[in-house]
Amino acid sequence: MFVLVDPLHTYLLYDLVVIIYSWINLTSAGGGLLLLLLLLFLLILGVCLSAWRIRARRRRRTPRCASAAGLFRNR
Incomplete structure (x- = not known):
């Protein structure tokens, strides 16, 4: 489900969902x-x-010297 996020954020979000889901099941x-x-x-x-x-x-991929010289312009 959280394919687009890097693995660390995926595990943190999954843990958060599990904690909240169990809390909801206990309360109501x-x-x-x-x-x-x-x-x-x-x-x-x-x-x-x-x-x-x-x-x-x-x-970050555009080099600073090239962007300063105007070689890579925003299209």
């Missing part, structure tokens, strides 16, 4: 909607984090 029987909303939020957060990291990685 009707926490399914809350769990679905939480999973949706975590999925969107993971996609945004991975997109931000990919964008930051692309920015």
